[in-house]
Amino acid sequence: MNRTAQSEMTSGFAEIGKPKFSDVHLLCTGRQGHLFLADGSQLFDLDADTFAKFVAATNDEEVSGLLTKLGLTTEPRRICDEAPTDVPVRAISLAIAQKCNLGCTYCYAQEGDFGASPKNMSLETALASIDLLIGQTRADESINIAFLGGEPLINRSVLRQATVYASEKAAARGQKIGFSITTNGTLVDRDDADFFERHGFAVTISLDGRAAVHDQLRPFKGGSGSYERIIERIGPLLGRAGRMQTTARVTVTPTNLALKQTLDELLGIGFHSVGFSPMLASPTGRGQMDEVALQNMLTAMIECGQKFERKVMAGERYAFSNMTTALREIHRGTHRPYPCGAGGAYLAVSADAELAACHRFVGVEAGAMGSIGAGIDNDRKNAWLERRHVHKQEPCRTCWARYLCGGGCHHEVIARGRPACDFIRGWLHYALQAYLRLGPEGLDRAFGAKSRTAS
Amino acid sequence: MSGDDAKITPRNLAAQLSYRGRGNPPVTHPSSAISNCFPGLEFDFRAIWRRFLVGIVLSENNNYVVGYEDEKYKDLVGHRLLKINDRPMSVLTQGPVMPGRGPATLSTGDSPEAVSFMEWSNTIALLVGRQGTKVRCEFTKEAAKLEVLPGNPDVATQTLELEVRQLFERDEADGASERLALLAESLAKPGELSQGLCSPWQNDYRECACYYWAASRPDYVNVVPGGDGLSRGDNWMQRENTGSYIVDNRDFQSSLSYDDLFKSWESVLRFVVGGIQEPPPK
Ligand code: SF4
Ligand code: SF4
Numbered sequence: 001m002n003r004t005a006q007s008e009m010t011s012g013f014a015e016i017g018k019p020k021f022s023d024v025h026l027l028c029t030g031r032q033g034h035l036f037l038a039d040g041s042q043l044f045d046l047d048a049d050t051f052a053k054f055v056a057a058t059n060d061e062e063v064s065g066l067l068t069k070l071g072l073t074t075e076p077r078r079i080c081d082e083a084p085t086d087v088p089v090r091a092i093s094l095a096i097a098q099k100c101n102l103g104c105t106y107c108y109a110q111e112g113d114f115g116a117s118p119k120n121m122s123l124e125t126a127l128a129s130i131d132l133l134i135g136q137t138r139a140d141e142s143i144n145i146a147f148l149g150g151e152p153l154i155n156r157s158v159l160r161q162a163t164v165y166a167s168e169k170a171a172a173r174g175q176k177i178g179f180s181i182t183t184n185g186t187l188v189d190r191d192d193a194d195f196f197e198r199h200g201f202a203v204t205i206s207l208d209g210r211a212a213v214h215d216q217l218r219p220f221k222g223g224s225g226s227y228e229r230i231i232e233r234i235g236p237l238l239g240r241a242g243r244m245q246t247t248a249r250v251t252v253t254p255t256n257l258a259l260k261q262t263l264d265e266l267l268g269i270g271f272h273s274v275g276f277s278p279m280l281a282s283p284t285g286r287g288q289m290d291e292v293a294l295q296n297m298l299t300a301m302i303e304c305g306q307k308f309e310r311k312v313m314a315g316e317r318y319a320f321s322n323m324t325t326a327l328r329e330i331h332r333g334t335h336r337p338y339p340c341g342a343g344g345a346y347l348a349v350s351a352d353a354e355l356a357a358c359h360r361f362v363g364v365e366a367g368a369m370g371s372i373g374a375g376i377d378n379d380r381k382n383a384w385l386e387r388r389h390v391h392k393q394e395p396c397r398t399c400w401a402r403y404l405c406g407g408g409c410h411h412e413v414i415a416r417g418r419p420a421c422d423f424i425r426g427w428l429h430y431a432l433q434a435y436l437r438l439g440p441e442g443l444d445r446a447f448g449a450k451s452r453t454a455s
Numbered sequence: 456m457s458g459d460d461a462k463i464t465p466r467n468l469a470a471q472l473s474y475r476g477r478g479n480p481p482v483t484h485p486s487s488a489i490s491n492c493f494p495g496l497e498f499d500f501r502a503i504w505r506r507f508l509v510g511i512v513l514s515e516n517n518n519y520v521v522g523y524e525d526e527k528y529k530d531l532v533g534h535r536l537l538k539i540n541d542r543p544m545s546v547l548t549q550g551p552v553m554p555g556r557g558p559a560t561l562s563t564g565d566s567p568e569a570v571s572f573m574e575w576s577n578t579i580a581l582l583v584g585r586q587g588t589k590v591r592c593e594f595t596k597e598a599a600k601l602e603v604l605p606g607n608p609d610v611a612t613q614t615l616e617l618e619v620r621q622l623f624e625r626d627e628a629d630g631a632s633e634r635l636a637l638l639a640e641s642l643a644k645p646g647e648l649s650q651g652l653c654s655p656w657q658n659d660y661r662e663c664a665c666y667y668w669a670a671s672r673p674d675y676v677n678v679v680p681g682g683d684g685l686s687r688g689d690n691w692m693q694r695e696n697t698g699s700y701i702v703d704n705r706d707f708q709s710s711l712s713y714d715d716l717f718k719s720w721e722s723v724l725r726f727v728v729g730g731i732q733e734p735p736p737k
Contacts (some may be wrong), residue, residue: 034466042470047462070461071475139540140581174540174585333469436466 017209019425021063022398027429031434036432037067038400040078041333043432060398079337079403083385087344087380091144092133093359094162096121097155098351102184103221106253106279106287108411111221113149114350115283120155121351126162128372129349134169137377142176144161148348148359153187163199182206183219185230189224193236193244201242205234207248209256210265215255215279217287231269238270245272247321252297253279253287259300260307263320273319276301278423279414288416294423302430309434312446324446326431329404331443339406343369347376357384360411367410388435401425471559499651502643504575507582508536509618510593515651518544520594533598537612540590541580543605545572570602582619589616656720661692661713675700676732691725691732715724 018183019025025036033051035044046054050070056065066075097120100112112118137143138411145166147159165180170177180202196203207230210219215225237246247269250262259276266274276287278297289297304320311318326333339346342358349355350362353372361367372375390396390407395418399405405424407413438446465474501515511531512522518536523529532696536544547559548693562569584588595603596611603610624637638648653659677696679690689696692710701709715723726733 035463037470040469040473041467042465043467044470045464045466050461050463070463072463074473140542174588174590176584295596331467333467333472335469 004275006013018345019400021057021060022400023060023067024054024063025400025429025432026051027432029433032436034432035439036400037072038403039074039335041330041335041403042072043436044072045332046434071392078335079391081389081391083337083382083389084344085179085382085385087381087385089133089136089347089376090141090345091146091341092129092346093146093148093348094121094126094152095131095149095348095350095359095362096126096147096152096159097150098161098362099154100150100184101154101186101221102151102218102226103223106217106251106282106284108281108360109150110281110283111364116363118150119351121158121353123161123261125157125349125351125353125372126158127165128170128353130166131164132372132376134166134173137175139175142178143170144178144180144357145154147179147181149182151184151187152181153183153192156192158422160195163195167199178202181202184226185234186220186226188233188237188313190236193240195246196237197240197242202250203237203244203246205230205237205246205271206251207266208250208253209258209262213262217256219250241272242303247272248274249278250274251279251287252276252289254289254293255287257293257296257300259297263304263307269321271319273321273324275321275325278420280409280412280420289420291419291422294420295400298423298426298430301427305430305434308444309437312438312442315445322427323431323434326428327438327443328434329431330435336406337389337403338385339410340407342410343367343388344383357410360409360442366414395421399425401428404428462507482509499648500576501651502648503579503622505647506642507579507620507622508590508621516575518575521576531615533593533600535599535603536592536596537595537603537610538591538593539578542574542578542581544571544574544578545602545605545662546574547571547604566602568602568604568607571606572602583622583734584623585619586623587619589618591615657716658713658725660724661711661716673727676727676730677736678730689724690733691727696725696732696734696736 004009025038027034027036031048033046033048033055034053035046035051036042037044041080050066051281053066054063057066064073081207095114096455098109098113098116099120100107100109103111107206133143133145135379145163147162152159159181166177166179179199181196182204183206185205185207193321195201206218207227208214211225211227214227218226220226236245237244239247248266250256250266252259256262263274263276276297279287280289301322303324308318308320308323340346340358342361346358348357348359348362349372354362355371355376356362356364356371357367357369367384368377369380386392388407388410390402390405393407393413396402396405396407399421401424404426408420408424435443465471492670499515505513505515506524507513510523510525510528511520512524513519513536514521520528520531520534520536523532538544548561548566548569550561551557552559552561560569563579591614593605593612593614596613599610621639621644622642624635624639626633626635674691676689676691677698678686679698680686688700689698690701690703690710692699694709694711703710707714709725725734
């Protein structure tokens with residue numbers, strides 16, 4: 001590296017990492033400069049002089065010229081403006097019980113009932129939903145059913161009958177089917193563990209931290225703490241290491257930001273993996289993350305990530321799921337114009353058989369997608385995908401992270417806008433660096449040699 | 456430093472897949488290259504298909520039953536396998552015939568029904584999860600020398616349940632059954648895995664009428680642009696480099712023959728350096 005290039009690189013360093021261009025993002029690991037190309041989520045090492053030229057560029061046009069010189073521009077772009085239409089549904093969630101025994105301060109479902117009167121889903125609705133899903137798909141396509149609530153285990157009997165029905169129906173036509181459940185854990189019994197194991201459930205337990213913190217955020221409706229009870233109840237689930245997996249999902253609010261302790265404690269209890277997501281929009285505004293809290297969360301996430309890097313290089317497992325997900329997506333170069341499958345390949349069914357873009361849109365007009373009785377409203381679905389395409393979102397259209405982020409959770413964006421962009425980009429910036437630092441050897445250690453081929 | 460000296464290294468899978476080394480032609484890129492995956496140089500993937508279903512032997516590239524392993528399927532020989540679990544093994548071939556016109560059905564004398572039989576390889580991808588289980592196989596009721604389009608109402612069919620073979624050996628040690636990275640012995644008889652392999656130098660270069668073997672091998676060499684906007688050069692299969700192109704109509708007087716290649720491919724096939732095939736024309 002010559003002297004000018006070096007000094008150019010150092011002088012530009014403070015700026016590197018800040019969002020500057022819409023098609024590329026620049027980053028460093030040590031003295032090595034890297035370029036992330038939004039189109040196709042491609043990641044490169046650059047030699048010092050080339051990197052310096054990108055650092056010195058002042059606008060998108062200059063960047064585009066540099067990319068062309070390097071042979072990195074492709075026409076047409078990998079993701080076009082046009083939204084896909086008539087996307088077949090491959091996954092549904094069933095709001096099997098729109099009621100809950102907890103009174104979480106920030107719940108999107110407003111303590112389980114989505115602001116309406118509490119109800120259970122009838123067996124009839126559950127089975128009709130399964131018929132609808134299976135009817136939409138070919139036997140060689142895999143499908144997924146998620147049980148959500150409220151608290152789904154309040155309606156255990158329908159949940160079980162629906163699961164058995166769906167597995168038998170899928171088995172009869174040789175179709176692969178996956179089940180998942182998100183539960184608060186307070187009602188789990190030993191029998192559930194056998195059942196989940198038999199059907200290979202992915203079980204997610206919502207836990208917000210250690211006892212004191214958790215109990216403040218996720219008390220029983222009467223106000224007493226739920227932590228002790230959950231840990232006692234989920235014991236039999238954690239013991240299983242066969243077909244089912246139990247992971248913990250922590251909703252992060254300004255009052256439970258000690259992520260590293262939480263992560264270590266929950267992994268210590270025996271969860272298969274632990275992940276965090278910030279509370280960005282709650283119906284009452286309580287528990288929502290503000291700018292400062294998000295900045296603190298980012299710092300805490302990076303701390304967890306750094307521990308992950310150390311552990312991986314030491315050959316130990318450290319199942320911090322935000323990190324493993326980010327690394328997988330970066331490795332493959334995931335690029336998509338949506339944050340999730342909502343309103344596309346994924347729809348939710350409410351207890352009273354209405355279809356919604358996703359579980360959070362139950363009862364919300366903006367996300368209505370027809371009903372089990374009348375069928376999927378494809379016009380609404382197409383219009384949704386058209387409207388929600390990341391190229392139609394501001395400021396996403398020109399954000400370098402747009403195809404990894406997809407524009408943020410539709411529900412949160414519609415409710416509150418996009419307060420978390422710096423957090424999202426900051427996290428991705430760190431994850432890209434971690435990916436580069438780990439290198440092929442680290443990735444093999446983290447995921448096994450299989451990771452080298454797109455698994 | 457000019458852009459030409461820039462050094463970039465693709466790091467993630469996505470970047471590696473899209474990467475085109477400097478100086479390489481577009482066809483070296485996986486998405487634009489026409490390259491052979493079967494038959495291959497190291498492994499002929501079609502070998503998997505032949506004995507994919509327990510009891511019968513299929514043509515290696517087709518849905519044609521050419522033999523049987525189990526006496527009870529003896530009568531299936533000469534029949535066509537039309538569908539597995541309702542999924543067709545072949546599809547209608549359509550494509551452009553005249554510029555500016557829409558696609559037409561492309562039938563040939565050998566395949567009046569315009570059947571593309573290549574669906575078997577997609578089918579394998581969809582059925583790998585079903586190894587060791589039975590699948591519903593729809594065959595023609597009668598022997599069918601010509602290709603048959605699945606779903607043709609005029610063709611009588613019969614449906615049998617056949618087992619998808621375990622493609623890999625298993626290790627049954629310690630009570631657990633584990634799949635090994637080793638093809639099952641029952642999948643191929645001795646010689647079958649290699650008998651379909653390519654021999655490009657002796658065969659495929661000559662065989663391939665559109666010179667796509669191998670994709671990055673230039674087939675128009677010693678090219679000199681002319682003042683009239685046309686160019687002069689040699690066909691790489693010409694016996695002599697003369698600077699004037701000979702259309703390869705397989706008149707083996709003027710272009711290399713199979714015999715030449717089998718006997719001495721090392722000397723008749725020539726290196727191309729910087730577009731010039733040695734020795735350059737006088
Ligand atoms: S939500 Fe924010 S971070 Fe995500 S793509 Fe849009 S602007 Fe970028
Ligand atoms: S819209 Fe939000 S809550 Fe719904 S599926 Fe997408 S990310 Fe999840």
